[in-house]
Amino acid sequence: MESLSRASITNPGTLSPSSSSASYFLFPRRFRRSNGFSSSSAFGNLRRIVSRCRVRAEIEKPNAPVIDFSDPEWRIKYQKDFERRFNIPHITDVFPDAKPIPSTFCLRMRTPVSEDFAGGYPSDEEWHGYINNNDRVLLKTINFASPNSAGAVCIDPDCTWVEQWVHRAGPREKIYFKPEEVKAAIVTCGGLCPGLNDVIRQVVITLEIYGVKSIVGIPFGYRGFSNSDLSEMPLSRKVVQNIHLSGGSLLGVSRGGPSVSDIVDRMQEKGINMIFVLGGNGTHAGANAIHEECRKRKLKVAVVGVPKTIDNDILLMDKTFGFDTAVEEAQRAINSAYIEAHSAYHGVGIVKLMGRHSGFIAMHASLASGQIDICLIPEVPFQLHGPHGVLTHLKYLIETKGSAVVCVAEGAGQNLLQKTNATDASGNMVLGDIGVHIQQETKKYFREIGVHADVKYIDPTYMIRACRANASDGILCAVLGQNAVSFPLIPLPPLKLFQIIIINCRRCPTTNVISQ
């Protein structure tokens, strides 16, 4: 998607720590001494890097639309194309005779304010205010005046404003599934992420509010569709009431699993006509394939995806659930590394954080901590050795500050490691361990130059995700869960990834109260 900015990235003011003694380092974009390199300038660097990566992705994307900017109509054409790509499939696309019924989702718990009564007692329609199908949310909020504006991401060379609208999530007045005819299934796939239980819980509670009685959990991701010894788990408000108090997934997760056609066979056998998939890019590729297969078989099945990436690497979104918790949890590891480094003679602390392809966790955790001297992320290549390498800078830090702390994202510096071509069960590349590599190289380097260094390495990878969601993520998950349910019950949206995304949009106000 062109030029879609994430509000949190484009507004560094909201994220930069108000005061920080730390210096940040992004290699090799600029090699600077740590003194005077402020966290906000580091954040600016990250924004530029993110923009650069995005622009590169756009250029390299084989199916990127070719825009003729000399055509005076190009903006209108672009906007039309954008609207087409963000269009949500509707049940009537496949079943033109499908008849809607009034929503069974009750908004009556909203407390009326005195003005509501000014012209007499309001009608249900006036008071309850469901989401209108034509409501839209503006995606790009900054109108960059010039491509040279800080962090500018533009569609055309002159950086003219192009509005990008997406559908607004939330309950509609009419629905297309009779709740008593629904058998809903929830499945969580890929790696763990804080908040999975919160989303499961809210999906179940909201389905019950709509009147759906048959709700099941599929155990251990898509694998639960193939293993005969794994039976579906009946879910209800009673079962899920307190699951958000624990981390992990009540249902379990997995990578790999059966073919899409096997999954749809099992869904048919089990009578599942609504499926909520919670997962990342792989899971959504699967969800999309399930949707296509259902469509091919002319099955009235709604497939809804709730995007889950602890790495927060979907640039259309303000924030994905679990990220906030992970960053917060990472503070403990960083603080421990800092204490170890500062308490040792010539101490060097190294912390490795998650982020296969992106450095958002590492960068945000570094900025928040105010204790990191060097932050290494996959978006920016760097060298360990040589005059502009990380190790030379570490030596400088040891000489000037007496200690140093490095935060490295797991996907950073993969070019420095031996490639194995190994993949996991889902086909994802298995990465080399950059944290261990930096630890070993640091020890070796200081030994060779005859300078004492006390190197301590902390890898909290699974500790930052195998934990309960924090309060902020808890609220985000509740909104996601509720809006995910509202979608299939309205039009039929076997949603494609970018259509699902609006469920996660922070700027999509929901008019309804979240039922707890």
Ligand SMILES: Nc1ncnc2c1ncn2[C@@H]1O[C@H](COP(=O)(O)OP(=O)(O)OP(=O)(O)O)[C@@H](O)[C@H]1O
């Ligand atoms: N292209 C695809 N088509 C169908 N299914 C897929 C596809 N890619 C992955 N899957 C399935 O989706 C599930 C999850 O995929 P994967 O392990 O890559 O995690 P993910 O959803 O990307 O989450 P994470 O962010 O944790 O990596 C697996 O069961 C995998 O078999």
Ligand SMILES: O=P(O)(O)OC[C@H]1O[C@](O)(CO)[C@@H](O)[C@@H]1O
């Ligand atoms: O070790 P696992 O379970 O494969 O998952 C780890 C991966 O999941 C991710 O969080 C992606 O969601 C990566 O950042 C990380 O490498």
Ligand SMILES: [Mg+2]
């Ligand atoms: Mg993935």
